Amino acid sequence: MSHTTEPKKGEANRLINATSPYLLQHAYNPVNWYPWGEEALEKAKKEDKPILVSIGYSSCHWCHVMERESFENDSIAAIMNEHFISIKIDREERPDVDQIYMDAVQAMGQSGGWPLNVFLTSDQKPFYGGTYFPPESWAQLLKQVARVYNEKRSEVEESADQLTNAIATSEVIKFRLKDNGTEYTTTTLEKMYEKLSMKFDGNKGGFKGAPKFPMPGNWLFLLRYYNATNDQEALRQLEVTLSEIARGGIYDQIGGGFARYSVDADWLVPHFEKMLYDNGQLVSLYAEAYTATKLELYKEVVYQTIDWLEREMTSKEGGFYSALDADSEGEEGKFYVWTKDEVEHVLGAEANLIMSYYNIEKEGNWEEGKNILHMHVSDEEFAKRHDLGVAELKEKVWKADELLLEERSKRVRPGLDDKVLAGWNGLMQKGLVDAYVAFGEPKFLDLALRNAHFLDQHMIHDFRLNRSFKSGKASIDGYLEDYAFVIDAYTALYEATFDEQWLKKAKGLMDYTIEHFYDNSEKLFFFTDDRSEKLIARKKEVFDNVIPASNSQMALNLYRLGKIYDHEEYLNKSSMMIGKMTALMEQETAYLSNWAILYADMATPTAEIVIVGKEAELMRRHLTDRYHPNKIMMGAIDASDLPLIKGKTTIGGATAIYVCYNKTCKLPVTSVEKALEQLQ
The missing domain is CATH 3.40.30 (Glutaredoxin)
Structure with a gap:
């Protein structure tokens, strides 16, 4: 077996030419990493070696840990270099590859997550995998896999074929999606709500248990359900959830923006990374919730989060960056937490009031001496307890936030993932448009328009979309997710401005998507363009997660554009798509909430x-x-x-x-x- 030369100490591997910040983080590992592509895949065939695919993203905490422990370890790297062709993938750039191998690991009966490490035959078929491995087990596993691959090849290939067949099975067959003509009724809507309501945490909001993720689609469904039925309990649950999140540590109290999730059930201790896709959807949600409730807290959250977006996440061209890391100086949350002494030093005479407001303690409310800023009660309640007017309290808090923010900006910043992803930009642009519609703030529209022009000039060519933009160039063919969210943003931009250029662009993207992604036989869209690289399976995404499924968003887009253009084909396609999902929606509303939002639109007159x-x-x-x-x-x-x-x-x-x-x-x-x- 030929031996792959490994990078010499301090020498870069092939990832040095990548655009992805995540791949660049690994460019000086002693592992002879390749990016996903022709060179690595051909080499595996030529040398008859198994492929190791390792998938993560730049703000993933456990990805950093595994890199530190294993991929920077010379002796472990030597095993990888001798026996495998090792490929590093940024899941945010290549969700198509990630989706296939995540399915494979779950089909092996393991729970998915990142880092995702999967072993493939030289023709890309998976036969074993898992997520994070500690260094000793990783080294042991590498040797074992290499031995089995050489000594029991036919068994490995047989199991790889079975797995590949399992993951290539169409979602329509796998989830028994039937073409049901749909009667849209509020009775079915009520069943969906009841399914969700069994999981509610009536006290702290969200769903019961920990960790707690903000799931914008679920809460938006609650709002739309309340609108359709006037169910006050649904509105109460929504308000509890949004208010608790806004007052919790998961929300950056002085800087704006939401962290990925909280590790506890109280929204207090965040996993400190901030993702663009969460923040885009949450801006939309809080803006819409404000229109329904007129709660001032929601308005403050929207304004402060958009300030953060403008300050920390916007490129000079008008694109929005992908993520901020949880760690700085190798420590999770270090950038965001405070000691009592630090706060006293910055705020002087006002310190006691603000420490009480944000629950800052000498011993720390998180780790020893460290405090995560959060609130226990509303401003009205706090002002009353401290014999202050609400306006007076707000003024004091605002001044303190400014001072703390200024002090915080002197700290070592968390890593920034500065690639610009089309779909995530669509979500954030839509958030800005929704905020503009709710508050009439010209700045919000300016940011949205700048972003819309940026996407149009740099990432769309003849209605064909690129996924990623970095260092002045666009790359990677767009996925269904990219088209879905950009179409949604452009449609919303038209509705907020009546400027028909955005509507025409949305329709052009829609027609391209129907031509190159739509599966006529199953009446759903593939995740990948028929002009793009062919992988071992062509998948369809039907379940809504933290990001809505690209198919549910396309069904919504078809419905809206179908109405605006009086376009029967669009409306029929939308209706057939939701008809396929209705039976499953009643059972699994939490994972199909974006579909359920469209159902609510169809169950009541638009x-x-x-x-x-x-x-x-x-x-x-x-x-x-x-x-x-x-x-x-x-x-x-x-x-x-x-x-x-x-x-x-x-x-x-x-x-x-x-x-x-x-x-x-x-x-x-x-x-x-x-x-x-x-x-x-």
Whole structure:
């Protein structure tokens, strides 16, 4: 067997040419890493060696630990270099590869997670894998796998074939998705809500138990369910959840932005990494929840989080970065936590009040001496206890936050993953548009427009989308997730501005996706473009997780664009997709909540609102002050070719609002109040 030369001490391996910050973190490991691609895959065949695929991402804590313990260890690296072709993958750049091998590890009966380490035959078929391994077990496993691969090849290949067949089985067959024509009823909606409500933590919000993840799709479904049924308990559960998260340590109290999850059941101790996709969706959710509840806390969270986005996560071109690491100086959370002495030093005379406000203790409320800033009660309650006016308290807290933030900015910062991912940018852009619609803040629209232009100029060519942008260049073919969230953001941007260029771009991307991703036989979309690299399986993503499934988002996009363009094919496709999922949705609402949101839109009438005239934009703003989420907004200052606007005119020169349901319009009105009455 030929021997692969390993990098010499201090010498870079092949990852040095990668764009991914995660791969670059591994560029000086003694492991002879390759990026995923032709060179490594060919080499494995030529040398008849098994492939080791190791998958992670830049802000993954246990990925760093395994690197430190094993991949920087010369003797372990030597075993890897002798027996394997080792490939490092950034799961955020290549979710297609990650999805296949994550499925494989779960099919072996193991729980998935990252780092994901999977052994493949030289033709990319998986035969063994797992997640994090401590160094001794890792070294032992490497030797064992190499021995079995050489001595029991036929058994290895047989098991690899079986696994490959299992993961290549279509999701439609695997989950018994049937073409059900769907009757959309609030009864089915109630069943979905009941399924979810069994998991509620009525005290602290979210679902019972720990760790606790903010799951924006689940809470948005609660809000839409409340809107459809007026169920006050659903609204209460939503408010408890959003208020507890906003006051918890999972939210960065002085800097804005949400951490990935909390390790406890109280939202107190975060896993400190901040991901763009969480923050984009949570900005949308808090903005919409504010419109429904008018709770000031939600507005503060949105404004502060967008400040963080602008300050720490925006590239000079207008793209949004992917993530901030949990660790700085090799220590988790070091950047974010405070000792009592540090706070006293920064705040002087105001320190006692603020320490009480944020629950800072001498012995620390987390690890010894270290405090995670969080609140136990509302500002109103705290102000009353301390004999202060609410406005006075807010002013004091705001000043203290400024000082603490300034002091914190002198610390060593957590690592920044500065690649720009199209789909995640779509989620954040949509968050900004939703925030603009809720609050009318021009800055939010400016940021959204800058991002929309950035994507359009740098990441979209002839309606074909790139996944990733870094160091001035776009790379990797877009996945369904990228198209789904960019289409959603552009559609929302049209509805917030009535600028039809964004609508046309959304439709162009939609038509490209139907042509290159849609599976006519199963009536769902593949995750990958038919022009892209062929892997051992072509998957479809149907379950909503922390990020909604790309198929559920496409079904929503088809529904909205179908309404706006009066496009029967889009509406039929959307209806067939949701019909396939309804039976499963009733059983597994928590994992299909984005589908359930579309179901809620279909179970109650969707208003088509058209505004025509000089004041179209102003009237849109007044109309969206009131909570009515199940609507499509269209408008024009004068004429438009959109089917639902054609032929609609001003009334005696005054801007007119047309409220329509299923293309049938009520009498046009010239005041927002009258339009709101028609919406009731």
